[in-house]
Amino acid sequence: MKPYLSIIIPAWNEASTIPNTLQHLLNQADLIWGTEMRFEIIVVDDGSVDNTYDVAWPWADKLVKHDRRRGKGAAMQSGVAKARGDLLLFLDADLQATAGEALVLIEPLLRREADMAIAKLPLPGAKAGFGLVKGLARRGIHRLSGYKTEAPLSGQRAVRADRLRELGGFARGFGVEVALTIDAVRHGLRIVELDVPITHRETGRDWHGYMHRGRQFAAVGLTLLTRWKERKQVWFSSDRSSI
Template sequence: MKPDVSVIIPAWNEAGTIEQTLCHFQAQAAHRWKEILSFEIIVVDDGSRDNTYQAAWPWVDKMVRHRRRRGKGAALQSGVAEARGELLLFLDADLQATAGEALVLIEPLLRREADMAIAKLPPSGVKAGFGLVKGLARRGIRRLSGYETEAPLSGQRAVRADRLRELRNFARGFGVEVALTIDAACSGMRIVELDVPITHRETGRDWHGFLHRGRQFAAVGFTLLSRWKERKRTWVSSDRSSI
């Protein structure tokens, strides 16, 4: 039987968290939607060096394995290629006990009120960065698409499969969510953002945290530059065709 919802979880070295994420998600899905919706769970192991594959295997319907790390965008693309559901739900692998809270994201899609729903996570309880990555992402999304977002970096989102497949390929690395929001808004998709009490692993103000955010800042900047160049080519082509 074709599933109603395909849950796609990209994972890289998440052996310590993914089993709890899958276990809690399945429990909540069975509790809330057992008689109404059917789910398939797809995990994409993006070249992990630990036991992510073995930890996830007993809990999933499909397992995709990359021989080497290709980035989050490529992992999502591989998951979408395997998905059969009319709705797609993207989740991070480290949500653990809060994974089931993401189910609220499919509700506006079921009511046909939106084509994409994005989770707004609660404020962090850990002193992290200074908001530079989030600020860059918000400004870039607004300038390139006109869409005002409060959750530009959220990886927890639901989208109609048919509308998603109208878009271009996923961006690579940490810029994938930013590009996805820009592409969705520019294509006319109806986007909603919902407060969802999800928590996941966070980086602090240590060397590892600053290095992670530095890479994230560079990836978001590269994604915005790539999308800007594509939009510019479209504008130039449009101007020439109107002459």
């Protein structure tokens, strides 16, 4: 039976970027696979106040709309609930002309060499921040799982659907990718990271950029704290059971 891929794209106020993203994604998928693979595109509009939903529908196979903004993790979960594929590919909505490059993430899964593949993106063209969020995420993932990652915040990742369901639900907010990597390692998923020439909107060094980085730093910190508490509870339960 042909592999079935579900491409899940969470989106919030991405009306200016998502049509281009979806168009390039479809064109590249048809060029690479033709009739060799079945795939569907699922867009989850996470309570946008622009017309993201309207401009996405000509290109998407399935559309989900939240009545209010619930966060990226909730949008990813809604997409998984609608997915039929045995392989899942999560992509950001603002990749535009580079969206099709992410399809390479499926290859290690098809070869059964990995359960999850994460995209390592090129360095940004300009300094967008001080690297504090990425550094915190990288160190936290290593401390809590033993896995050394070069792409702790990457939202572009492919995963086998059956292995993803072993992990339970997604974390909330900006910490969703960090939690997903920690949970995957803890459950024994084989992870690979691939260099992929993807570009998306960069966060600048203006006030909006600093606020975004601040929220992201706080969310990643909270995610790491939550996963640390969960690990302590497991250790405590194990110690008590051995008494």
